[in-house]
Amino acid sequence: MATFAYLGLLLLLLIALGAMLYALFPQRLARAGIAVERSLASVTPKQLAIAGFKICYLDGGTAGDDREALVLLHGIGADKDQWNRVTRCLRGRFRVIAPDLPGFGDSDKPPQADYSIPAQVENLKRFLDALGLDRVHLGGNSMGGLIAARFAARYQRRVITL
Secondary structure (H helix, E strand, C coil): CHHHHHHHHHHHHHHHHHHHHHHHCHHHHHHHHHHHHHHHHCCEEEEEEECCEEEEEEECCCCCCCCCEEEEECCCCCCHHHHHHHHHHHCCCCEEEEECCCCCCCCCCCCCCCCCHHHHHHHHHHHHHHHCCCCEEEEECCHHHHHHHHHHHHCHHHEEEC
């Protein structure tokens, strides 16, 4: 019985320590959690420049990767890291690329830029061009889904599946 009491006390102390660390260092813990998720997903943070924007993205592949590319677009209020858990399941089949769209996440956010859906479609085209990707699979969530659908409608020959 005493062993269970000690284990219960130890568990309670660990929970209290975790809560205290979170209260004192929320950003550090969040960054550490994202780093762990990226590592588990085997994605690498990268960046490139297109049309006046620095675009940050996660890449689950390398240049010359012979797997087909799957580009995942986040929704409004989200960023590239929303896809880390999904990427873990898809990396064996695809080279998974998840950009922060201009105006979101770690990508540039110039105040004078156009962030409309048509502008984001063109930004996606420039991003794919910069990566040398002629044809891709596209996936998206919320606003990212709308951008993917509009891109597919406008550039049909560049989309393998949507």
